[in-house]
Amino acid sequence: MRQTSERPAVDDSDVIDRSLRDPSAFAELFERHVGEIGRYVTRRVGPGVAEDIVGETFLVAFRRRAAYDRSRTNARPWLYGIATNVIRRHRRDEVRALKALQRTGADPVLADAGSFADQVDGRVSASATSRALAPVLAGLDAGQRDVLLLTAWADLTLDEVAEVLGIPPGTARSRLNRARTKIRSALEKKENRHG
């Protein structure tokens, strides 16, 4: 789902640099990334709390902008890292929705989505695959879930994931492998049941 937009003439580090002198310049960074960060947050916790989490993510980013490593031209991984920290405080909401999806076959994350009902055509019942994945995601420890979803949903590379989570790349790789194994075996079990 990575957006393959061309590299803008003014990159994120320029925007952040400018915002140190003129704070209002930071609004540009919001406009650039809110759609993508918001989508990731919503997929994890649902639209109900997404607005708050997105808000806090950008507030934290704004306040920490002086510490941004300006050799990074794209602020996307940095923003995902901040969002991940904020999401952690909503772990219970996240797991509760996954368990409900497993139990009922309806995904609260999509059902709550009054705001994007048009796009989903009122379709709230999740696919059998989603339903099979839900208990695996709910059962992962938070560190594994972060690595897995930053890889699968945010399209970060393993090195980026390691960096934004502040863990060694080897740790990120082993977490991802363990999580993938669990996902694979759940999917295989489902195939066997239906095949």
Added chain:
Amino acid sequence: MDELATLSEMRSEVPDDVRYPAARQALLAEIAGRPSKARSRKVRRPVLLSGLLAGAVAASAVVAATTLGSGNSRHAPPAASASPSVRLVAVTSPMTLAFNAAALAKGSPTPQPTQWVYTRMMTTTSHDKPSGAQVQDPGTHQVKEKWDRVDFLKFASFEHGKLVFVNGMPSQIGGWPAELDYKYLQALPTDPDKLLAAIRHNLATVNTPLEGDGEAQVFEAVLALMENYPVLPSKLNAALYGALARTKSVRLGHVTDLAGRKVLSLYRTDAKSGIRTAILINPSTYTYAGQRSVVVADSRRTGNDGTLTLHKGALLADEAILTAAIVNNAGER
């Protein structure tokens, strides 16, 4: 089977063009320097109701180093507290106070973001409703302890004997840039004239336009920094007194604080609000020792938060810092 590709389809219906207007509003408000709602540092309001209404004092204040002894001399501090080469003068004015503070100041290490600021303080209590002026009840006192992580992302305190952590976030201190941290503080000028110019520049650009001569806002900004940054670099601390001494409206006082200690004070009476606010200072170490705010003339003011009637003699804040120190772990004293 590529399980990651399968997983990436899950919830892929969620669109990527939602604009999150409330999040945008919150960011724009922050950029404009308005306080946000998360538990955070004490936010002083630009309006002079600052510190009076409950919202502004909800987060507890902090500050300064070392434990004060009692029975300190009223004027020049005891020779024992100064190294032999330091010459101190009798404290007879804000300037002489600032001179002694500068003479005693040494280089201070920069705390790490994950260290903690431990504060133990004595305050009065108030029975006022949180929505009104928080007039303090004279004669009352309580001792509070807390740990704030240096990066302000976590706070801790004891509840029923158990150390409880709360997540926080750094927020802007009135009159100072958003990227305020120890690194920034270490980089501020320690020459009082330059520091005063920097404070005025911050006030004029970051936040609120200066009102009149701007001295009320300079005083507020200095106090806000001291109460939020307990263990200030000592050279900066001295320069802040020097900057205040260079304003026309700041006076020197000798008072007994809530904990019964004799302390120095730099105070300012605001003619508009009828409030006298004092920064209390340890007469031996010249570190911030607390604050006191008293109504000296009846007033009635209308601000963003409503109308506030204040009666002469009302106590608005009385805080004595008993201990403030950088520690490695929450719960450490």
